[in-house]
Amino acid sequence: MSSWSSAQFSYHFHGLSESFYRGVTPSPLSHPHWVHWNREFAESLQLPTEHNTEMLNAFSGITLPEEFKPLAMKYAGHQFGYYNPDLGDGRGLLMAEIKANDGRRYDIHVKGAGLTPFSRQGDGRAVLRSSIREYLCSEALHHLGIPTTRALGLINSETLVYREKTETGAICIRLAESHIRFGHFEHCFYTGQHEQLKELVEHTLRNHFPECQQQEKPYAAMLQQVVISTAQLFAKWNAFGFAHGVLNTDNMSILGQTFDFGPFGFLDNYDPSFICNHSDYQGRYSFANQPNIGLWNLTALAHSLSPLIERSDLDDALALYEPELNREFSRLMRQKIGLQTKQDQDPELFGEMFALLAKNKVDYTRFFRQLSMLDSQGIQPVIDLVLDREAAKIWLDQYQQRLTLEAQSDAERCEAMRTHNPKYILRNHLAQIAIDKAEDGDYSEVETLFTLLQNPYDEQPEYDQYSNLPPSWAHELEISCSS
Ligand code: AMP
Numbered sequence: 001m002s003s004w005s006s007a008q009f010s011y012h013f014h015g016l017s018e019s020f021y022r023g024v025t026p027s028p029l030s031h032p033h034w035v036h037w038n039r040e041f042a043e044s045l046q047l048p049t050e051h052n053t054e055m056l057n058a059f060s061g062i063t064l065p066e067e068f069k070p071l072a073m074k075y076a077g078h079q080f081g082y083y084n085p086d087l088g089d090g091r092g093l094l095m096a097e098i099k100a101n102d103g104r105r106y107d108i109h110v111k112g113a114g115l116t117p118f119s120r121q122g123d124g125r126a127v128l129r130s131s132i133r134e135y136l137c138s139e140a141l142h143h144l145g146i147p148t149t150r151a152l153g154l155i156n157s158e159t160l161v162y163r164e165k166t167e168t169g170a171i172c173i174r175l176a177e178s179h180i181r182f183g184h185f186e187h188c189f190y191t192g193q194h195e196q197l198k199e200l201v202e203h204t205l206r207n208h209f210p211e212c213q214q215q216e217k218p219y220a221a222m223l224q225q226v227v228i229s230t231a232q233l234f235a236k237w238n239a240f241g242f243a244h245g246v247l248n249t250d251n252m253s254i255l256g257q258t259f260d261f262g263p264f265g266f267l268d269n270y271d272p273s274f275i276c277n278h279s280d281y282q283g284r285y286s287f288a289n290q291p292n293i294g295l296w297n298l299t300a301l302a303h304s305l306s307p308l309i310e311r312s313d314l315d316d317a318l319a320l321y322e323p324e325l326n327r328e329f330s331r332l333m334r335q336k337i338g339l340q341t342k343q344d345q346d347p348e349l350f351g352e353m354f355a356l357l358a359k360n361k362v363d364y365t366r367f368f369r370q371l372s373m374l375d376s377q378g379i380q381p382v383i384d385l386v387l388d389r390e391a392a393k394i395w396l397d398q399y400q401q402r403l404t405l406e407a408q409s410d411a412e413r414c415e416a417m418r419t420h421n422p423k424y425i426l427r428n429h430l431a432q433i434a435i436d437k438a439e440d441g442d443y444s445e446v447e448t449l450f451t452l453l454q455n456p457y458d459e460q461p462e463y464d465q466y467s468n469l470p471p472s473w474a475h476e477l478e479i480s481c482s483s
């Protein structure tokens with residue numbers, strides 16, 4: 001195929017036995033067209049930097065190039081705490097793997113490709129609105145420094161898809177170094193396929209955790225790595241104010257990356273009880289509960305590995321979670337407020353800061369960004385973000401006292417802080433504006449947000465209004481799973 005003749009494709013997952021997937025022919029979208037193409041990423045994969053019709057047809061199921069060998073993965077998982085054996089790629093297909101210039105190998109997964117044997121009652125499609133959200137958010141997280149799947153391209157079509165209203169079928173071309181989920185292992189375990197469980201663990205070790213192969217107990221070493229990377233991921237989400245929304249074990253990447261974007265949300269005002277998923281009635285996946293759920297999900301994974309790893313090694317691996325989560329969260333929060341040394345009073349300083357933010361519903365992202373401007377703009381703009389101005393002054397006083405124990409100058413500290421506290425995040429209302437325009441056929445706002453969020457830590461004064469507090473209508477936005 002001429003358009004991607006220099007790209008290098010491979011098919012490692014395809015080498016697994018048939019209990020792991022079914023071959024599926026994608027169902028073509030009607031009149032597909034490009035919404036966006038991630039040029040920089042494409043270039044790193046030796047794909048054309050400009051999108052073209054040949055690739056459009058291949059990704060939307062109109063043609064099937066020889067490089068693509070589409071398959072739907074079989075997996076299971078715990079959804080909202082209950083085991084569901086019947087999951088699998090119900091609308092996404094793994095086409096091939098592709099090698100990047102830096103040596104990494106990515107799965108090419110086409111989300112919204114039509115029915116598969118695992119579609120259950122679903123229609124195999126993804127609507128434009130949820131595809132835009134996944135496309136923008138995965139790239140936004142990547143540029144913030146949060147591990148995540150990536151997005152290569154976004155396609156819309158004239159295929160009608162019926163949700164609460166009639167929408168159009170879209171495709172998000174998702175790339176990840178692996179699409180193996182906790183639920184893949186659970187599937188083998190709960191169906192009693194212990195040989196296949198071993199096959200999958202060996203495959204995962206060889207392809208994704210090669211350094212563990214040298215260890216005395218490679219399987220246990222791999223689980224330890226998964227525990228550590230998951231703890232770090234969950235710490236990052238909470239430090240950046242990100243809520244995933246549907247932390248079922250089928251949405252947990254074995255690589256500790258943000259995976260399967262649904263009704264996610266960034267905090268606007270700081271609210272630990274924030275529930276971004278309108279259908280999560282009990283708040284199982286609330287912002288504050290995310291860290292607990294990380295451990296719950298890892299425990300489910302460990303249980304499914306119990307035929308291969310001794311009980312004491314499972315326990316030892318799981319015991320790494322909490323200290324790693326706390327270590328990483330505290331490292332990130334110290335960076336956010338610019339502390340290089342550790343002092344006895346720090347827990348109190350942080351405790352009072354979080355209490356101030358919660359009580360006054362302070363905008364989480366703006367607070368830290370403004371704190372990073374203390375050198376040039378002083379304390380007044382920080383105070384202005386807090387309803388109880390006296391309480392803000394008391395905390396700022398405490399903070400400034402604490403800063404006298406640091407060696408850095410104000411300017412040095414603030415400059416470093418601005419590399420840890422983004423000015424721009426994908427707030428729900430920003431995504432919604434881009435979606436509303438796109439549904440009217442205008443994709444310019446998708447392009448604008450994509451570009452803006454590639455440099456979330458830069459001032460980009462021309463985009464200043466994108467860092468504003470959300471408008472009042474944003475509080476009424478309800479995001480649910482019907483994507
Ligand atoms: P999710 O909530 O997106 O993580 O999906 C949970 C399960 O439902 C997975 O097995 C998906 O493949 C499947 N699924 C979600 N949406 C659809 C759809 N529109 N058609 C078919 N399967 C779907």
Ligand code: MG
Pocket residue numbers: 250251260
């Ligand atoms: Mg999912």
